[in-house]
Amino acid sequence: MRPNRQQLIRSLFDEYIEMYSSRDNRLTHRFSENFSGYAGSSDLLVNNRKEWMRITRQDFAQVPERIHIEMLDLSLQDLADNLVVVTAFFHIHLPIPNPMLSRETARLVLIFRLEHKDWMIAHSGISIPYGLAHKGEIYPIAQLEERNVELESMIKARTCELAEANRQLEILSNTDSLTNIGNRRLFDMMLQTEWSRGQRSNSSLALIMLDIDHFKQFNDHYGHLAGDDCLKQLASTLSQSGRRAGELVARYGGEEFVILLPNIDKQTVLDTAQHIHQLIQAIAIPHADTDLGIVPVSAGVAYLQPSNQQNALELVRQADAALYRAKSAGRNCIRVMNEK
Template identity: 35%
Template sequence: MTSILLHPDRHRKIRALFDEYIELYAGRDDRLTTLFSENFSGYAGGGNELVTDRDEWVRITRQDFSEVPGRIRIEMRDIALQDLSEEVVVVTAFFNIHLPQPEHVLSREVARLVLIFRLEGEDWKIVHSGISIPYQLVQEGEVYPLQRLQERNQVLEALVAERTRELNEREAFYRLLTEDTLDVIWRTDANFFITYISPSDERLRGFKAEEVIGRHATELFDADGVIIAKEAMNKGRAAQHDRTNLGFMSFEASHRCKDGRAIWGEVFSKAVRDEHGTITGYHGITREITKRKQMQDQVKELAFYDTLTRLPNRRLLNDRLCQALAASKRSGQHGALMFVDLDNFKPLNDKHGHFVGDLLLIEVAQRLKSCVREMDTVARFGGDEFVVMLGELDVDHAASIALAEVVAEKIRTRLSGAYCLQVEHEGRAASSVEHHCSASIGVVVFLDHEVSPDDILIWADKAMYQAKAAGRNAIRFYAADGGE
């Protein structure tokens, strides 16, 4: 996903809206609800319950206000704003909540709030909210009534199970109830060939019932979804062989549409057994969750990728380094890790501001990616520090060093070229900032699992400082004996 920098004017506008939200929330002011979009979704407290009904969210907000009617104090720790598109901005904030009770346990915990603003007409509205508070605190203080929502969902699931049993006995009543439901209700025989599917499938995927009935259930899914569905089917067959009653099974898979699109569905399935316990078929419901999956992908993006450069962050780098060590053990081929530190970054920030410094970091990230293979990893370690990891070099140590040196020199040369940074301004023409920057590079060539990922990073960092000490714009390899 392409990174979009926040324009200064938009930054101020969204920050003002966020500050208004915090002030209304702290003051327990019902006008807070006017900031929510009609197409709102949110996670309350520390639970996993996704609220997709705006009226339900308003009810939860008002219940929160009634449980703690006095003004609360929000002690802000950190805040970050990021454009997801021209019309969507995400704000992530970390803070302490001080309730009007002395020595309340919440004041010692850090809460995280994610608000997604979307431009609707001329106004920015909140389309998603997720507040994270340690789960046990939600259980004790119940600032957000997630437990009640979860209990209600359990009641609804039990009702669906009972209703499905009745519908199997009375086919006419079954069809009457399913004509207008948004979820897809379906039934198959013991071999997973579809015997009934509700009209909702045509509204979701575009296929008429006669095009689906008689087909195998795997034809509902795209190639990736088929793999997931077959795993669930095999689990069902194994349960039949073992005479195990699994109850309702669920899985998430991508479904194919008649127009070529793919949508995500959450499938709930249950086996139908005769009086002898033999499975005679399956029935269940499929609920579209495309928007929820997209939101989960965005959350994953924020967790494992740097929001500015879109490069892997430290967490994902550490995971890939562990994988590279395991692969090295299997293949006997060396890998290499490079610690890249920009030599002349701070003066740019001091002279032109962090906005221009961010433009440079984005350009550095693109240049680094252009110097390596698709299989290699380029990560942002923090500030103006980057890490490049190469895999599958050579079984010979000297040859691997030579290969790594070629790539390191390519990176050093590429990063030392002039940077022409285009700074956009709202309401006036863009300006250009020229900057010259080089990099100091420390390299470690590794093999097998002889050392830990932390050791490799430490050694590469030491080699990088040797390059700094040598006058910068240089490459140094780490050696256990302290030499190059």
């Protein structure tokens, strides 16, 4: 092909693409009176200039913003002095939040004919494998919008399901699997949270630490399944013992339980510990290897004002030391930090 003819054909094509991409209505004046064409989004063959002008304006009205043509391949053919053909393969990037169209390859065939010294578009055939557009559309925008609504609904449903799954997972990760009360992980988190809150509000924080006395003997005598039932009954009693706002009942480990009580005075802590001890005595879980014939518990009570001079673990240390004194005093009793 002669270089000047190749340059001519390419310039005709580039001018067409620029006007089409920029949605320039002057493109409609470039169609030949003897025009034929088709759009791949419909199943109609157009064989007159007036109808194609209407379709082009409809196209521009449907998507008035500039579109981006990503060229993949181009073929220029010089068929005669007054007839040239361009075949192009490209991706169309529409200014809508959906990449589906841009992943498909479109094919465009343009025939330019020299008419009265002007090169006119005698044929335009574009194949767009996007499925049939709705009536009044060039691009299947309605189909995309319907798909987007469906996807948004699906995403919303999946997001809710994921949020609920995460919520359930969070509950499971903070729950003791045997007793269904808080576990050591939850206690550690709440202890730090309430310690910080106590520092900010200048309020107190108390901890009751409970331990089942002679639990090894209980397991040896009744078996580990009975031991599990004993832990469950004790956990249930603790969780129903009159929960205050912010109070946490948790299994600390093995046969040890903790009750965290924020913003409470010393006397109320002692009354709470005695009430819990009485409730456990009242359920009277049989234990033949004890003097009372029922499962006894020892309790240690600690009471502190959170401050920067000490950390939250000091509360645990004080409660554990009080529990140790209760054990040393003969078990089945309550001891308070710094008291004999």
